[in-house]
Amino acid sequence: MILPTGIATDATTQYFFKDLVEHAAISSLYDFENSKPLFEGVHRSFKFCLLTLVGRDTREPQADFAFFAHDPTDLERPGTRFTLSPKEITLLNPNTGTCPVFRSRRDAEITLGIYRRVPVLIREGDPDGNPWGVAFMQGMFNMTSDSDLFHTRDELVDEGWELTGNVFRRGNRKMLPLYESKMIHQYDSRWATYEPDGTIRDVTLEEKGIRSFVVLPRYWVKESEAIQRSGAHGLDSMFAWRGIARTTDVRTAIGCIVPEYPGGGNYDIALGLSGETLAVFAAVFSSFPFDYVVRQKLSNMHLQFSVVKQLPVLNPSLIDQPVRWASGEKLGKWVRARVELLQRDWLIDRTEVRAELDAAFVHLYGIEREDIDYIMETFPVVKKKEGQQHGDYRTKITILEIYDAMQRSMETGEPYQTRLDPPPGDPRVAHPRGAHEDRE
Numbered sequence: 001m002i003l004p005t006g007i008a009t010d011a012t013t014q015y016f017f018k019d020l021v022e023h024a025a026i027s028s029l030y031d032f033e034n035s036k037p038l039f040e041g042v043h044r045s046f047k048f049c050l051l052t053l054v055g056r057d058t059r060e061p062q063a064d065f066a067f068f069a070h071d072p073t074d075l076e077r078p079g080t081r082f083t084l085s086p087k088e089i090t091l092l093n094p095n096t097g098t099c100p101v102f103r104s105r106r107d108a109e110i111t112l113g114i115y116r117r118v119p120v121l122i123r124e125g126d127p128d129g130n131p132w133g134v135a136f137m138q139g140m141f142n143m144t145s146d147s148d149l150f151h152t153r154d155e156l157v158d159e160g161w162e163l164t165g166n167v168f169r170r171g172n173r174k175m176l177p178l179y180e181s182k183m184i185h186q187y188d189s190r191w192a193t194y195e196p197d198g199t200i201r202d203v204t205l206e207e208k209g210i211r212s213f214v215v216l217p218r219y220w221v222k223e224s225e226a227i228q229r230s231g232a233h234g235l236d237s238m239f240a241w242r243g244i245a246r247t248t249d250v251r252t253a254i255g256c257i258v259p260e261y262p263g264g265g266n267y268d269i270a271l272g273l274s275g276e277t278l279a280v281f282a283a284v285f286s287s288f289p290f291d292y293v294v295r296q297k298l299s300n301m302h303l304q305f306s307v308v309k310q311l312p313v314l315n316p317s318l319i320d321q322p323v324r325w326a327s328g329e330k331l332g333k334w335v336r337a338r339v340e341l342l343q344r345d346w347l348i349d350r351t352e353v354r355a356e357l358d359a360a361f362v363h364l365y366g367i368e369r370e371d372i373d374y375i376m377e378t379f380p381v382v383k384k385k386e387g388q389q390h391g392d393y394r395t396k397i398t399i400l401e402i403y404d405a406m407q408r409s410m411e412t413g414e415p416y417q418t419r420l421d422p423p424p425g426d427p428r429v430a431h432p433r434g435a436h437e438d439r440e
Helices: 011-022 072-076 086-092 105-117 153-158 223-233 275-285 288-297 305-309 316-320 331-344 350-364 369-377 380-390 394-412
Strands: 002-004 026-033 047-053 063-069 082-084 135-138 162-164 167-170 173-177 192-194 200-202 220-222 238-242 255-258 267-271
Touching: 011 086, 063 072, 082 086, 082 105, 086 105, 105 288, 105 369, 135 223, 135 305, 153 162, 173 223, 220 223, 238 275, 255 275, 255 331, 275 316, 275 331, 275 350, 288 350, 288 369, 316 331, 331 350, 350 394, 369 380, 369 394, 380 394
Parallel strands: 026 063
Antiparallel strands: 002 047, 026 047, 063 082, 135 267, 162 167, 167 173, 173 220, 192 200, 238 255, 238 267
């Protein structure tokens, strides 16, 4: 049959496809993009597949797959096609049973290896299937249906409200800034700010270096309304990510620890995390190994809850365990020191700090050195930008150097020595909490 590829990847058809997987009814699925076009009159970005099924009295031990083909002859290229058993599809997507989207056999092998070692974030139907105790909330406010609750800067000023930082106050009442996904980035809750005329711009490095600098939103909402919508978890200790995500951008999974303010639109929120648990979750979400898997699992431009639940996230029990390269220091403390440094200090060598975290998660995910070399090449925009800025792929080189140093440490017993001076967690790099992190 010739069908939209969504038959295998979309949430709307997940129960049908899961049934096909459970009954081993899939013989092959070959996905095509209509870019040539193969079908005149059909949009060039439309994705369709050739799906071959077997009868109910037959079971296929493995199904043959290929994705992102443009012509039937592409199926003959080495490494394009790969096989997955029903058990492997279920391993990759245990909740939905939908099909992951791999560009090559090697992508399938690397991703399967990760899933065999690392559990999914949330396994639905399992009483112990949410070890992080995380809960999700989409936005809090809908940018269309809740627009009557939004207040602009001019409206509030005319009504006698006074702006302190990015919070409007009048007496004991507050209007809190409404964050949007375009205002955040990895390790950065001050990525973009709105101007008084309603336009949005990137925050400059000079502004980021000012501890008291805060970003301004487009709208404000009543504090009481925000607290009511946040539910039992409240507005404390939130991690937010961009619901709109593309595999062709610099990074796909983009999120960070955010201030205690409400969000709207495609500003998806994880609640129930705090302290070292929140820091490690943020570091995992921003790592290259995690982002690589996201790119294999994303069939559209939405990083939905159903996708996030089925992503491989290390068991939180590791947070309290010593890391083998850091002389007995516990993972949570080691990671948190670096995450907090990235969040508050823009004068440090951020590539070096992030590379330490990435190298650590390569080890924790059990990824081989040659595979991380390959994974880094699947981020061509990062490579291109760094080639233009530095003349080489600096992030990849630094990650591999630190990975090797950590490996030597684990083999010899000699503690890994950070190249940062002063090192993360040192009192010399400690700063008081920034004003943008404090609602008061």
